[in-house]
Amino acid sequence: MSENRPLLLLDFDGVLNFEATRSAYKRNPAVPGHWHQRYVHADGIGYRVRWSWEAVRRLSEICHANGVEWWWLSTWRNHGLSQINPNLKTRASAAVEWAQSDGQGFPGFREDPNGAAKLAAVERINDEEARPFIWVDDEATQWFDPTRLRTDVPHLVLKTDPMWGLTNDDLDSIEAFSKSIGARGV
Numbered sequence: 001m002s003e004n005r006p007l008l009l010l011d012f013d014g015v016l017n018f019e020a021t022r023s024a025y026k027r028n029p030a031v032p033g034h035w036h037q038r039y040v041h042a043d044g045i046g047y048r049v050r051w052s053w054e055a056v057r058r059l060s061e062i063c064h065a066n067g068v069e070w071w072w073l074s075t076w077r078n079h080g081l082s083q084i085n086p087n088l089k090t091r092a093s094a095a096v097e098w099a100q101s102d103g104q105g106f107p108g109f110r111e112d113p114n115g116a117a118k119l120a121a122v123e124r125i126n127d128e129e130a131r132p133f134i135w136v137d138d139e140a141t142q143w144f145d146p147t148r149l150r151t152d153v154p155h156l157v158l159k160t161d162p163m164w165g166l167t168n169d170d171l172d173s174i175e176a177f178s179k180s181i182g183a184r185g186v
Contacts, residue, residue: 005069006132006181008059008174009096009122012074012084014138014162016056017049025052030167032058040087042079051088055166059174060091066178071096073118073135096121108142115140126153132181134174138162154181 010016020028025035032054039046063070072080072095080095102117102124109116118140126133132154142159156177158170 004131005067006134006178007125007129008063008068008070009073009125009133009135010059010070010092011118011137011140012072012076012080015136015160015165016051016084016088016090018051018165019163020050020165025050025164028164030169031055031164032166032168032171038087040079040083042076042083049087052165055171056088056090058171059166062171062175062178063091066175066181068134068178069093073098073121073137075114096125112139112142115142134158134177136160136166136170136174138165 018025020031020035022035022037025031032052034053035050036053037048037050040049041047059070062068070090070092072084072092074080074095076084077095077097080092084090085092098117098121102120104116108119115137118137122133122135130153134156136158138160139162154177156173158173160166160170
């Protein structure tokens with residue numbers, strides 16, 4: 001991994017895995033096409049996953065074209081690489097490890113311990129990596145306070161609607177930000 005490559009810190013549920021039914025999704029012009037559904041197994045349990053093939057394709061292209069390194073920052077922690085990548089054909093290269101207790105003392109811990117723990121992980125990554133990042137989440141981003149960062153790296157934070165996941169506008173924002181920072185030293 002290059003210290004200079006921008007990071008995409010991507011949640012799964014509510015971002016790629018959305019709630020909309022096929023008929024509702026097809027009627028929404030704001031979302032990418034190619035609705036899919038599949039059961040993905042983790043820890044012996046099958047979870048229904050709904051996603052857009054077009055959103056996955058476009059994210060992969062954006063990351064590849066701009067040297068962005070894709071990391072899962074999700075409650076699916078250890079299953080991002082082993083289950084999500086092969087089932088959805090995503091190209092994440094790592095999964096951020098975190099525990100709920102990591103969020104103690106962070107805003108929103110009482111209301112959303114997972115979200116607070118993800119915020120703690122973003123700050124830890126920023127301290128360790130100090131490279132531009134894009135953070136996409138449907139819930140944890142409500143606790144994100146950019147003024148808390150100890151370094152001034154370029155970043156983009158997007159909050160998705162769990163009904164639709166990533167929209168075309170979200171993907172446009174990710175692409176524009178990725179192009180503006182580009183890969184440094186890749």
